[in-house]
Amino acid sequence: MTAEEFxxxxxxxxxxxxxxxxxxxxxxxxxxMCSSGAYFNxxxxxxxxxxxRVWMDxxxxxxxxxxxxxxxxxxxxxxxxxxxxxxxxxxxxLVRGKAVRLRATSYGTDCYPRKEIDTYVSLKTVNQAxxxxxxxxxxxxxxxxxxxxxTLYTYMGKLLPEFxxxxxxxxxxxxxxxxxxxxxxxxxxxxxxxxxxQGYIIWEGTQFNPGVPRTPAGVPKRAAxxxxxxxxxxxxxxxxxxxxxxxxxxxxxGLGIGVPIPILDEEMAKACAVTNDQILTAVFDYSQPTRSxxxxxEVNYAELRSGxxxxxxxxxxxxxxxxxxxxxxxxxxxxxxxLKGEFTIEKPIQNFPMDRVFKPLDVRxxxxxx
Amino acid sequence: MKTKVVLNFSPEAANxxxxxNLIAKYKLLVNILRAEIDEVxxxxxxxxxxxxxxxxxxxxxxxxxGVGVRPIxxxxxxxxxxxxxxxxxxxxxxxxxxxxxxxxxxxxxxxEKCVACGVCIDACPPRAMEILL
Numbered sequence: 253m254t255a256e257e258f259x260x261x262x263x264x265x266x267x268x269x270x271x272x273x274x275x276x277x278x279x280x281x282x283x284x285m286c287s288s289g290a291y292f293n294x295x296x297x298x299x300x301x302x303x304x305r306v307w308m309d310x311x312x313x314x315x316x317x318x319x320x321x322x323x324x325x326x327x328x329x330x331x332x333x334x335x336x337x338x339x340x341x342x343x344x345x346l347v348r349g350k351a352v353r354l355r356a357t358s359y360g361t362d363c364y365p366r367k368e369i370d371t372y373v374s375l376k377t378v379n380q381a382x383x384x385x386x387x388x389x390x391x392x393x394x395x396x397x398x399x400x401x402x403t404l405y406t407y408m409g410k411l412l413p414e415f416x417x418x419x420x421x422x423x424x425x426x427x428x429x430x431x432x433x434x435x436x437x438x439x440x441x442x443x444x445x446x447x448x449x450q451g452y453i454i455w456e457g458t459q460f461n462p463g464v465p466r467t468p469a470g471v472p473k474r475a476a477x478x479x480x481x482x483x484x485x486x487x488x489x490x491x492x493x494x495x496x497x498x499x500x501x502x503x504x505x506g507l508g509i510g511v512p513i514p515i516l517d518e519e520m521a522k523a524c525a526v527t528n529d530q531i532l533t534a535v536f537d538y539s540q541p542t543r544s545x546x547x548x549x550e551v552n553y554a555e556l557r558s559g560x561x562x563x564x565x566x567x568x569x570x571x572x573x574x575x576x577x578x579x580x581x582x583x584x585x586x587x588x589x590x591l592k593g594e595f596t597i598e599k600p601i602q603n604f605p606m607d608r609v610f611k612p613l614d615v616r617x618x619x620x621x622x
Numbered sequence: 623m624k625t626k627v628v629l630n631f632s633p634e635a636a637n638x639x640x641x642x643n644l645i646a647k648y649k650l651l652v653n654i655l656r657a658e659i660d661e662v663x664x665x666x667x668x669x670x671x672x673x674x675x676x677x678x679x680x681x682x683x684x685x686x687x688g689v690g691v692r693p694i695x696x697x698x699x700x701x702x703x704x705x706x707x708x709x710x711x712x713x714x715x716x717x718x719x720x721x722x723x724x725x726x727x728x729x730x731x732x733x734e735k736c737v738a739c740g741v742c743i744d745a746c747p748p749r750a751m752e753i754l755l
Contacts, residue, residue: 282706282708283708284747336749409710409745409747410710410714410741410744410745412713412714416714417713417714418713419710419713494706494748495748496747496748497747497748497749498747499744499745504747506706506708506747506748557724558724559712559713559721559722559724568713569712569713569714570713571708571709571710571711571712571713571714572708572709572710572722573708573709573710573747574708575706575707575708575709575727576707576709576727577706577707577726577727577728578706578707580727
């Protein structure tokens with residue numbers, strides 16, 4: 253069943269029956285996932301080159317690896333900081349089957365004498381093109397708003413002055429980690445739907461922070477868990493992988509992720525029965541230029557989805573930054589793939605560590621850092 | 623009736639009180655949707671409401687005053703291929719021309735409600751919104 257079908261089933265039949273009759277619940281999310289990118293192996297030219305600087309359609313890729321390996325980050329921009337076309341847009345172009353200009357320079361070595369190359373590559377020509385993302389699919393996230401007198405352009409989108417709007421980005425009740433709040437079935441080795449293909453969870457995501465305040469049912473009330481994922485870019489589709497532009501902030505990757513959750517027992521059924529009105533998050537004022545912004549108020553996702561929340565006595569229109577339409581598509585696609593036997597469920601080979609904390613970066617001396 | 627027009631000014635025409643004249647002489651309701659005027663002239667997008675005959679006369683008057691007039695063909699347009707229905711645009715659209723269908727989760731675009739203000743253009747992450755004036 254999809255997450256939404258399951259919640260409706262539990263409502264009329266209860267969790268005991270649901271635990272008995274339902275094997276798998278499919279969850280999904282499609283949103284901006286900044287900590288994303290792909291690594292490539294371009295193959296060797298003749299004479300060969302040990303690439304020291306690499307540009308893909310003008311966007312620098314990191315190549316402090318072996319000779320013709322490079323990693324292109326989704327938020328990377330060209331030297332002019334053109335935010336209309338960053339690393340994420342190059343990834344989308346590749347997935348759409350386009351050829352991308354590859355330029356590389358080097359100092360030349362005895363074994364790699366070539367000093368520059370200017371050519372074209374596509375997903376057909378490269379040996380590997382692998383999406384490898386270190387933090388995706390946040391388990392809950394903040395709501396952004398703006399109390400100042402000017403429009404703010406943020407990674408939470410365009411925030412209008414005087415609490416003119418509020419934006420949120422979690423898919424709420426259909427979002428993967430919301431339905432498995434203590435990561436019982438989602439862990440290292442879990443097979444997932446990634447950008448239209450099949451991929452895997454390879455680690456906990458960076459900034460993994462399971463210790464945030466939770467509701468009595470265990471649902472985190474702030475950004476908590478996240479996942480690091482891998483998958484074959486060559487199998488992915490632009491329906492679920494998009495270059496995004498956040499004006500005056502930069503680029504990001506719009507990515508679709510789906511995770512199947514096995515209903516192990518009644519406790520798991522209870523967790524997957526969670527609905528938007530039971531998922532809380534905090535509204536933050538993004539005009540405070542600090543890492544520890546004060547909470548304006550707590551709201552639930554049913555309120556956010558209604559299109560308006562109340563802040564300081566004022567009705568404030570809300571916007572989602574993640575697509576419910578695409579999240580639903582993912583839960584449907586994944587369900588059908590599982591039913592047809594095209595997608596098999598993998599038990600995690602290791603669970604996530606629950607003792608991780610989210611530490612800040614302070615300016616310190618060498619001694620203090622030891 | 624109502625119509626939306628794009629006006630192009632020379633610097634000389636920018637000194638004529640044309641909106642005042644449209645209101646006073648031609649009894650039109652003028653809604654300024656957009657105005658950009660600088661030292662080399664400018665551009666204005668107006669919504670004119672009134673009797674068909676008065677609108678025609680008003681437009682003739684603008685042309686005689688040396689203002690370039692053309693109807694808005696499309697205003698703001700959405701590329702449905704690019705739109706992911708995330709909903710970023712719905713909370714900033716002042717006329718609710720962009721709204722989210724609570725049932726389907728899809729972002730609907732009602733062109734009749736759109737005043738071509740353009741706030742959605744740079745707010746759209748997949749850049750699906752375009753303004754054609």
